Amino acid sequence: VTLTNGDQISCGHLINAAGLYADTIAHWCGVGTDYRMLPFKGLYWYGNWPLDQLTRHIYPVPDSRNPFLGVHLTVTVNGRAKIGPTAIPSLWREDYGVVSGFSARELGGVARSFPRFLTSKEHDVLGLIRTELPKYSQKYLVNQAKLLAPSVRPSDFKEKGRPGVRAQLLHVPSGKLEMDFVVEPGERSTHILNAVSPAWTSSLAFAKFVVDGITG
Structure with a gap:
């Protein structure tokens, strides 16, 4: 992963939780191309x-x-x-x-x-x-x-x-604003595209859900 300042980070599996830019990073990985962020x-x-x-x-x-x-x-x-x-x-x-x-x-x-x-x-x-x-x-x-x-x-x-x-996610083909969690898998990557309320109160359980999806 190359950062905006030019630094590089290596990882075995990338978890994309970039909020407003989550769709951009997912698209770089070829994931979630039917979705766009509509802030x-x-x-x-x-x-x-x-x-x-x-x-x-x-x-x-x-x-x-x-x-x-x-x-x-x-x-x-x-x-x-x-x-x-x-x-x-x-x-x-x-x-x-x-x-x-x-x-x-x-x-x-x-x-x-x-x-x-x-x-x-x-x-x-x-x-x-x-x-x-x-x-x-x-x-x-x-x-x-x-x-x-x-x-x-x-x-x-x-x-x-x-x-x-x-960071509101839009499903472009249908014009639907997603109202639930949207997590998309990629090659050696997981992309949290929509983390809606109550993401804060459910954060620990949601983190376990994401990790369990990676580790099987």
Whole structure:
């Protein structure tokens, strides 16, 4: 394996868990060519909501037709509360700011892939648009959070946080956004193309699943 700085690493078996670039590496190995990454950006608002009122993450019941979880309340590792995220198309993989990480090649790839999703019958695309566009409004996000925790107020969440980019896998022939784990084997390689929620909470069991698939 040749790294971007020119260094080389030898391995007996490659496990590709490259997130937003997992499909790119898989394609280099001739694996998963029916899949493309279609990134989505999640925006958050941070606040100082009393944490004695929030001791656990609070999630709504998700729409089973779409892979997104809806607005939820989260306690961060440094003890702050945040609400979000949105699920808006990311124009390139590392679209964390206005132009940061810009890639014309990736912009072209998203432009080619996104129409496949929009015309797919696998998802409620119009419903997704109706629910996601209002999330640009901080007031709307707060009101969605109030459905989970009625004591939340707009004045509690005024600080925009760093966005996250979801490594969402698209099955190109069908236009389907994959909503489950996708792991593809290659020659002396294993490619984790889609590791969706609850990938974090199931990480140890999932790691065992991947290793068992290699060792038999």
